[in-house]
Amino acid sequence: xxxxxxxxxxxxxxxxxxxxxxxxxxxxxxxxxxxxxxxxxxxxxxxxxxxxxxxxxxxxxxxxxxxxxxxxxxxxxxx
Amino acid sequence: xxxxxxxxxxxxxxxxxxxxxxxxxxxxxxxxxxxxxxxxxxxxxxxxxxxxxxxxxxxxxxxxxxxxxxxxxxxxxxx
Numbered sequence: 001x002x003x004x005x006x007x008x009x010x011x012x013x014x015x016x017x018x019x020x021x022x023x024x025x026x027x028x029x030x031x032x033x034x035x036x037x038x039x040x041x042x043x044x045x046x047x048x049x050x051x052x053x054x055x056x057x058x059x060x061x062x063x064x065x066x067x068x069x070x071x072x073x074x075x076x077x078x079x
Numbered sequence: 080x081x082x083x084x085x086x087x088x089x090x091x092x093x094x095x096x097x098x099x100x101x102x103x104x105x106x107x108x109x110x111x112x113x114x115x116x117x118x119x120x121x122x123x124x125x126x127x128x129x130x131x132x133x134x135x136x137x138x139x140x141x142x143x144x145x146x147x148x149x150x151x152x153x154x155x156x157x158x
């Protein structure tokens with residue numbers, strides 16, 4: 001199964017990368033772009049046919065490595 | 080409108096960050112994780128009510144700044 005994982009900063013956590021992009025967009029003339037937030041998107045092939053097992057594994061991967069759960073939140077879907 | 084943008088490496092482009100994550104997952108005991116690919120996920124508020132105009136603007140943002148179209152591809156949705 002393939003896991004599609006999104007890791008994003010929690011609401012309220014400052015996003016300097018997003019701010020930098022916002023300023024760059026402004027400089028390029030995109031005056032109506034605001035609130036840019038940047039996150040990570042990962043795809044992982046999980047060699048597991050049982051959906052419940054794959055789900056549990058991906059959750060563990062996110063908790064242990066892929067997301068810093070103090071400042072980030074994650075969501076994923078299995079396809 | 081809010082644009083949800085995914086920027087990912089094109090098929091065939093080496094992904095060292097993905098490889099590093101793959102090895103880290105392996106070290107942590109996730110032996111059945113493979114083909115890790117890492118991309119960016121961005122959310123941008125576009126202050127534009129006309130969907131066609133917003134769409135054209137986000138496309139321009141991706142082409143000019145958010146994606147390196149030589150090695151990356153992008154997709155987005157407007158909500």
